[in-house]
Amino acid sequence: MSAPFRIGVAGLGTVGTGVLRLVEAQAELLAARCGRSLSVVAVSDLDRTRDRGVDLTGVEWYDAVALAREAPVDVVVELIGGEDGIAKAVAEAAIAAGKAVVTANKALLARHGVALARAAEAADVPLAFEAAVAGGIPILKALREGLAGNRIDRIYGILNGTCNFILSSMETTGRDFDEVLAEAQALGYAEADPGFDIDGVDAAHKLALLAALAFGCTVDFEAVHVEGVRHVAAEDIGYAAELGYRVKLLGIARLTEHGLEQRVHPCLVAADTPIARVDGVFNAVVAEGDFVGRTIYEGRGAGAGPTASAVVADIADIACGRRAPAFGVPAEALAPIAAAPMERHRGPYFVRLVVVDRPGVLAEIAGVLRDERVSIESLLQRSRSPDEPVPVIMITHEAEEAAMMRALEAFAGLESVLEPPTMIRIEDL
Amino acid sequence: MSAPFRIGVAGLGTVGTGVLRLVEAQAELLAARCGRSLSVVAVSDLDRTRDRGVDLTGVEWYDAVALAREAPVDVVVELIGGEDGIAKAVAEAAIAAGKAVVTANKALLARHGVALARAAEAADVPLAFEAAVAGGIPILKALREGLAGNRIDRIYGILNGTCNFILSSMETTGRDFDEVLAEAQALGYAEADPGFDIDGVDAAHKLALLAALAFGCTVDFEAVHVEGVRHVAAEDIGYAAELGYRVKLLGIARLTEHGLEQRVHPCLVAADTPIARVDGVFNAVVAEGDFVGRTIYEGRGAGAGPTASAVVADIADIACGRRAPAFGVPAEALAPIAAAPMERHRGPYFVRLVVVDRPGVLAEIAGVLRDERVSIESLLQRSRSPDEPVPVIMITHEAEEAAMMRALEAFAGLESVLEPPTMIRIEDL
Numbered sequence: 001m002s003a004p005f006r007i008g009v010a011g012l013g014t015v016g017t018g019v020l021r022l023v024e025a026q027a028e029l030l031a032a033r034c035g036r037s038l039s040v041v042a043v044s045d046l047d048r049t050r051d052r053g054v055d056l057t058g059v060e061w062y063d064a065v066a067l068a069r070e071a072p073v074d075v076v077v078e079l080i081g082g083e084d085g086i087a088k089a090v091a092e093a094a095i096a097a098g099k100a101v102v103t104a105n106k107a108l109l110a111r112h113g114v115a116l117a118r119a120a121e122a123a124d125v126p127l128a129f130e131a132a133v134a135g136g137i138p139i140l141k142a143l144r145e146g147l148a149g150n151r152i153d154r155i156y157g158i159l160n161g162t163c164n165f166i167l168s169s170m171e172t173t174g175r176d177f178d179e180v181l182a183e184a185q186a187l188g189y190a191e192a193d194p195g196f197d198i199d200g201v202d203a204a205h206k207l208a209l210l211a212a213l214a215f216g217c218t219v220d221f222e223a224v225h226v227e228g229v230r231h232v233a234a235e236d237i238g239y240a241a242e243l244g245y246r247v248k249l250l251g252i253a254r255l256t257e258h259g260l261e262q263r264v265h266p267c268l269v270a271a272d273t274p275i276a277r278v279d280g281v282f283n284a285v286v287a288e289g290d291f292v293g294r295t296i297y298e299g300r301g302a303g304a305g306p307t308a309s310a311v312v313a314d315i316a317d318i319a320c321g322r323r324a325p326a327f328g329v330p331a332e333a334l335a336p337i338a339a340a341p342m343e344r345h346r347g348p349y350f351v352r353l354v355v356v357d358r359p360g361v362l363a364e365i366a367g368v369l370r371d372e373r374v375s376i377e378s379l380l381q382r383s384r385s386p387d388e389p390v391p392v393i394m395i396t397h398e399a400e401e402a403a404m405m406r407a408l409e410a411f412a413g414l415e416s417v418l419e420p421p422t423m424i425r426i427e428d429l
Numbered sequence: 430m431s432a433p434f435r436i437g438v439a440g441l442g443t444v445g446t447g448v449l450r451l452v453e454a455q456a457e458l459l460a461a462r463c464g465r466s467l468s469v470v471a472v473s474d475l476d477r478t479r480d481r482g483v484d485l486t487g488v489e490w491y492d493a494v495a496l497a498r499e500a501p502v503d504v505v506v507e508l509i510g511g512e513d514g515i516a517k518a519v520a521e522a523a524i525a526a527g528k529a530v531v532t533a534n535k536a537l538l539a540r541h542g543v544a545l546a547r548a549a550e551a552a553d554v555p556l557a558f559e560a561a562v563a564g565g566i567p568i569l570k571a572l573r574e575g576l577a578g579n580r581i582d583r584i585y586g587i588l589n590g591t592c593n594f595i596l597s598s599m600e601t602t603g604r605d606f607d608e609v610l611a612e613a614q615a616l617g618y619a620e621a622d623p624g625f626d627i628d629g630v631d632a633a634h635k636l637a638l639l640a641a642l643a644f645g646c647t648v649d650f651e652a653v654h655v656e657g658v659r660h661v662a663a664e665d666i667g668y669a670a671e672l673g674y675r676v677k678l679l680g681i682a683r684l685t686e687h688g689l690e691q692r693v694h695p696c697l698v699a700a701d702t703p704i705a706r707v708d709g710v711f712n713a714v715v716a717e718g719d720f721v722g723r724t725i726y727e728g729r730g731a732g733a734g735p736t737a738s739a740v741v742a743d744i745a746d747i748a749c750g751r752r753a754p755a756f757g758v759p760a761e762a763l764a765p766i767a768a769a770p771m772e773r774h775r776g777p778y779f780v781r782l783v784v785v786d787r788p789g790v791l792a793e794i795a796g797v798l799r800d801e802r803v804s805i806e807s808l809l810q811r812s813r814s815p816d817e818p819v820p821v822i823m824i825t826h827e828a829e830e831a832a833m834m835r836a837l838e839a840f841a842g843l844e845s846v847l848e849p850p851t852m853i854r855i856e857d858l
Contacts, residue, residue: 022578022720032645032758033577130575136721138575145751146559146567148462149451149741216461274727277706291451292565292728292738298703299724309721312578322574322751329461 002035005319008042008071008099010064010090011079012052015104015131016045018304019077019311020054030312034319038312042071068093075100075126075318077311083107095119095127102314104131104307106205110221113209114334117326127326128314133206134159134283136306137299138313143213143287144328150289152214154254156427157285158278159206159264161301162190162197163229163249167266168279171237171246177230189281199228200249200264207251211262212327214253214287216334219327220262223339224251227265236352236422239380239393240268245350246276250427258340267427268350275429286429343402345425348377352422353392353411357383361416365392368410372403389418395426431464434748437471437500437528439493439519440508441481444533444560445474447733448506448740449483459741463748467741471500497522504529504747506740512536524548524556531743533560533736535634539650542638543763546755556755557743562635563588563712565735566728567742572642572716573757579718581643583683585856586714587707588635588693590730591619591626592658592678596695597708600666600675606659618710628657629678629693636680640691641756643682643716645763648756649691652768653680656694665781665851668809668822669697674779675705679856688767690774696856697779704858715858772831777806777855782821782840783848786812790845794821797839801832818847824855 007023009016023030023038031037043056044064060071068076068090076094078101080087087108094101101120103109109116109129120127130140134157143152158164162184169180181198184190196202208221229249237247245268253262269276274296278284283301288294300306317323327334355361362381369376380393396404404423411421436452438445452459452467460466472485473493489500497505497519505523507530509516516537523530530549532538538545538558549556559569563586572581587593591613598609610627613619625631637650658678666676674697682691698705703725707713712730717723729735746752756763784790791810798805809822825833833852840850 018720026578026580026720029580029645030578032762033573033754035759136718137724138571141570141575142567144462145746146570146742147738148745149455149459149738151455151458216458274703274706277703289565289738291447291455291734291741293732293735295566295726295728297724297726300722303722305720306722309576309578309718312720313575316577317574320753322753324749324751325462330464333461 004037004039005034006073007038007040007075007077007315008067008073009040009077009079010044010067011081012043012045013079014304015307015311016079017052017054018308019079022308022312024054030316034316036319038315038319042067042073065089065093068099069097073099075102075315077315078103078105081105081107083111088112091116092119095123095125098123098125100126100318102128102311102318104129104311106132106202106209110205110208110219113212113219113326114331117331120326121331126318126323128317129326130314131307131310133209134285134297135299135301135303136309137283137285137297138310139285139297140213141313142297143210144324147287147289147292147295150291153288153290154252155210155214155285155287156250156252158248158275158283159203159251159301160197160249161281161283162194163203164278165189165281166198166229167232167237167247167249170232170234171241174234174238176234177232198230200226203249203251203264207253207262207264210251210285211253211260212334215255215260215337216329217260217337218334220260220336220339223262225263225265225342229266232266232424233422236424239352240350243378243380243395244271245269245426246271247424248275252427256340258344259338261340261345263342263345266424268424269427269429273429343405345401346398347428348398348426349396349404350424350426351394351396353417354389354419355392356416356418357387357390358416364414364416365411368407372407374399374403374407433466433468434463435502436467436469436504436506436744437496437502438469438506438508439473439496440510441472441474442508443733444736444740445508446481446483447737448508451737451741453483459745463745465748467744467748471496471502494518494522497528498526502528504531504744506744507532507534510534510536512540517541520545521548524552524554527552527554529555529747531557531740531747533558533740535561535631535638539634539637539648542641542648542755543760546760549755550760555747555752557746558755559743560736560739562638563714563726564728564730564732565738566712566714566726567739568714568726569642570742571726572639573753576716576718576721576724579720582717582719583681584639584643584714584716585679585681587677587704587712588632588680588730589626589678590710590712591623592632593707594618594710595627595658596661596666596676596678599661599663600670603663603667605663606661627659629655632678632680632693636682636691636693639680639714640682640689641763644684644689644766645758646689646766647763649689649765649768652691654692654694654771658695661695661853662851665853668781669779672807672824673700674698674855675700676853677704681856685769687769687773690769692771692774695853697853698856698858702858772834774830775827776857777827778825778833779853779855780823780825781851782846783818784821785845785847786816786819787845793843793845794840797836801836803828803832803836
């Protein structure tokens with residue numbers, strides 16, 4: 001058996017502590033699988049005194065960047081977080097010192113992933129980040145290795161457990177966003193400052209990484225069209241259900257005639273599709289390959305255990321000498337793909353208007369859509385008591401985003417339309 | 430870039446031809462991902478003349494074993510099939526000649542997998558078989574590498590697309606087994622001689638391989654309890670649906686206090702579980718790890734494209750120099766785990782009896798269960814016209830298999846019970 005494989009962990013929060021716990025609990029198993037023992041020998045954290053419930057005897061404390069630079073370790077695990085600052089300095093210092101880097105930091109990678117991959121290749125050290133996307137699901141390995149023989153046509157998924165929990169709860173309980181968010185925060189499924197999750201930024205980071213791996217292109221986070229879930233109303237989830245749909249926050253990347261489309265936004269998905277049935281804090285990714293067809297991967301997207309599982313899978317690969325380029329092909333082979341403008345997106349749309357109940361209103365609405373050449377697939381109008389505002393729910397045939405946007409603007413300008421129009425894109429899966 | 434990686438394919442049936450097609454179609458992609466070009470340089474098949482629609486210019490024909498022994502290739506891909514005979518000779522000859530082996534042959538591996546793994550390790554050549562289990566789904570890689578940090582508590586799945594297609598069709602159409610089987614055969618989803626699939630043998634081969642990888646034990650195909658789908662009646666599927674269940678042929682492996690339980694049989698699974706929703710020819714595997722929790726993998730379980738995708742993923746790993754022991758740990762570290770006797774299995778059961786409609790019959794039935802200490806969770810009795818036989822459907826609480834078997838035998842001996850009792854196990858997922 002080879003010499004022990006030495007691990008340094010920068011950042012002992014929930015995930016870092018989880019990694020220590022896993023490496024300790026599965027010592028025998030990991031030694032059998034890796035052909036050598038794994039051992040955490042160095043750690044860093046601002047707080048060196050808190051009792052984390054793990055045995056740190058014989059483990060050396062460092063400052064984060066010093067750990068990367070000086071600690072006698074084979075791999076540096078960056079779990080500090082943040083797209084710049086210390087996390088980036090740690091990754092760069094580790095690579096410069098000829099050490100492998102494992103990280104769960106999607107923000108860092110979405111901004112600097114290609115530069116880090118280039119640096120790692122130049123230094124001939126591995127860089128791996130399974131834990132950065134979809135928690136415990138080994139989706140990056142599946143794309144990079146398991147589906148290596150496929151061109152990916154489209155990849156999409158539920159990439160943020162907080163949003164999925166909120167949308168699932170809104171559907172089950174019929175309650176509104178704010179109330180459900182407060183509950184998610186109480187349960188620890190949403191942060192005190194939830195913007196990063198619920199505004200779709202976290203999902204967008206992950207999507208940009210998935211797209212780079214799936215399509216062999218440079219990471220282009222800036223090009224991701226991002227919308228969160230704040231504006232999804234319980235009412236819309238209810239109407240969607242009546243029409244045979246569920247509402248999910250999806251990240252979707254696909255190659256179109258206009259270039260690479262990357263978007264994160266709430267979607268109506270048919271209730272009988274696999275992705276529609278992924279509930280609560282679970283994540284799921286669907287990769288469609290030209291030979292393999294549709295493959296689906298589902299599991300917990302966050303939490304100490306699942307994230308530590310992914311981090312340790314990367315560590316085990318490195319300890320075993322299994323190497324793959326960080327983004328599936330050498331960094332120099334990653335070519336940018338032009339971003340498809342969101343205005344050129346085509347698809348069906350769900351639209352809800354609240355209108356006054358009087359003759360001619362429907363004709364006005366239909367006229368707006370006719371002028372934009374958007375045709376209606378189905379329309380639902382519920383009469384309430386006389387003189388009460390009436391909801392009109394429409395599902396369109398495939399239309400162009402630009403036309404739909406003009407129609408929404410026109411709706412908003414109609415005197416008979418009483419509230420800002422609601423629009424949710426429908427995704428054909 | 431390194432020298433081209435030379436592939437020999439033994440067996441040019443549907444899958445073999447699919448591999449040639451994939452390697453040709455994705456030449457550029459594979460070269461980028463592997464850092465070297467892949468090239469099929471040698472093939473074997475009994476039929477050398479059939480037009481397979483692939484370009485064989487410059488490809489050398491061999492007899493199968495001669496290909497393994499003499500062809501100038503880096504990897505021998507065994508796609509001949511069969512648990513002994515030529516397939517085994519090809520794998521052994523390739524290993525003896527110091528060549529890597531990739532195979533899709535679950536029958537061969539279920540019988541001789543550990544011996545082949547030992548031989549491959551002794552010769553220091555890779556042995557890989559992603560395509561042998563669940564077609565295009567990279568489930569072996571996920572277990573071996575992606576979940577390397579986990580102890581697996583239970584692994585189960587829909588491992589045979591033919592059975593799943595038949596059960597799905599029976600449910601949708603309400604038609605009986607024989608009729609749906611004939612349709613599956615007409616569609617090419619079932620073989621002319623379908624016994625291997627519908628009697629559960631194929632699923633059992635795959636389950637034995639999954640269990641070895643999941644639990645780090647020797648492959649014990651003989652210990653798998655196997656039942657197929659021939660005896661599932663459309664009526665039972667209907668009653669199951671009424672009770673909130675669907676019927677699936679599952680392969681299930683788990684560690685119990687009695688040892689390793691491995692079983693393939695029709696199951697009632699709650700309709701809201703992910704596995705219940707896998708329809709048609711799709712396969713799915715659920716792996717439950719102690720850190721990662723529940724992970725689910727779904728995709729096409731058969732067909733030229735998906736199987737070729739899995740075969741080429743193995744080839745790409747080998748071409749890239751990524752190595753892992755065939756069963757996750759070195760073959761000598763695989764220890765047998767005692768088989769849990771099926772009579773010790775515990776779980777709830779679905780039972781359907783057809784009885785005469787007269788006073789006292791229900792008391793007789795209840796008496797049998799009382800004597801075996803099996804308690805009833807729910808009972809459904811439908812009155813039909815007077816004097817017609819009456820179906821009685823029961824769901825039991827958790828009971829022991831041995832007690833249940835005695836109860837079924839006692840039911841069969843009752844004069845008031847008109848048809849052989851139907852029993853389907855219920856799986857808590």
